[in-house]
Amino acid sequence: MRRSWARLGMAAAVVVAVALFAAGRGDVVAALLLGALIMATGRAVFRGYSITKGPTGPPVDVEEEGTLLVFACETCGEQLVLLRKGTDVPPRHCAEKMVLRRIPAGGSGDPRDATGGLPSRGP
Ligand SMILES: [Zn+2]
DSSP: OOOHHHHHHHHHHHHHHHHHHTEEEHHHHHHHHHHHHHHHHHHHHHHHHHHOOOSSOOEEOBTTEEEEEEEEETOOEEEEEEEESSSSSOOEEEEOOOOOEEOOOOOOOOOGGOTTSSSSOOO
């Protein structure tokens, strides 16, 4: 039903365009076509931004014996310990994808102790 209304609308638009051309107002038709082209291009571009890369499956624990999985931002140095994974897409920070690193866990297993293996950004 919706499909037939769309065809009817397209047919009406073609009839109106032909009538405008016949009346010597081809510039109006050209402007409408150009506007439609610009609108279609904008919709196609911004549709890509609205598609989220959602979870690829149920969340799973990523605990590895003796190592910590840490997402690190190479721009500002922020680090996030990964305990549970819901998607394979890395998080973003400072508009860049964060890098996954395996860091040997020091004795206590406390994430605050896991500073080895990362470059320090001190002065
Ligand atoms: Zn950052």
